Amino acid sequence: MSKKQAEEQPKEAKEETVEEDVKSDPKVDALTAKIAELQKQLDDSQNDYLRAQAEIQNMQKSNQKEQSALAKYGAQKLAKEVVPVMDDLKRALSVKVDNESGNQLKTGIEMVYKHLEKALKDNDIQEIDADGVEFNPEFHQAVQTVPADDEHPADTVVSVLQSGYKIADRVLRPAMVVVAQ
Known part of the structure; x- marks a missing residue:
């Protein structure tokens, strides 16, 4: 080209x-x-x-x-171990005493109970409200039933046999209760 x-x-x-x-x-x-x-x-x-x-x-x-x-929930393991101690302290406080040394001992136990209760609350561990409330299987364990009456309508907690506890929104131990049927 x-x-x-x-x-x-x-x-x-x-x-x-x-x-x-x-x-x-x-x-x-x-x-x-x-x-x-x-x-x-x-x-x-x-x-x-x-x-x-x-x-x-x-x-x-x-x-x-x-x-x-x-x-x-970090305190959960400790709380599960402390909860029975709270039960024992409550039982000790329910004992009636009639002498001065018994009263002093009961006052000491009451102080320990209050300190322990405050420590639990400070760590978001609370006792489950159960007495007289409506039965809730998430928080309550019915161990006995009684007939409903005017004072206790059906499906309400009549009495608490053992307190329940929760940490934040998780149940550590349900409350053992008597429920009206």
């Missing part, structure tokens, strides 16, 4: 000729393949990075939940 003919050739045809020359060059083909391979590696690395970020966020959320539960 002469120089004049090449100049007369339309611009589009010139570009096709250049593209054909570029496409057929083995160096360009090798570089194009290398670019595609590197792009795939980059995409894979970015995908791995995003997955790792998501996993880290999930671990952080899980850790935060565990920390929250530990703060909320």
Whole structure:
């Protein structure tokens, strides 16, 4: 093709000729393949990075939940062991005494009971309200039933045989109660 003919050739045809020359060059083909391979590696690395970020966020959320539960229910094991002590102190306080040394001993037991009760409340451990309330199987364990009367309608707690306790919103021990039927 002469120089004049090449100049007369339309611009589009010139570009096709250049593209054909570029496409057929083995160096360009090798570089194009290398670019595609590197792009795939980059995409894979970015995908791995995003997955790792998501996993880290999930671990952080899980850790935060565990920390929250530990703060909320951390005293549960100790509370389960202390609750029977509270029962024993209540029983000791219910004993009638008729001499001075008995009164002094009862006053000491009462002080211990109040300190222990305050320590439990400070750690969000509370006695379950049971006397005279409507029976709730989540908080109460019926161990006996009595006939309902005017003073105690059906499905209400007549008396508490053993106090129940809860920590935050979790029941440590249900209250053992007598229920009117």
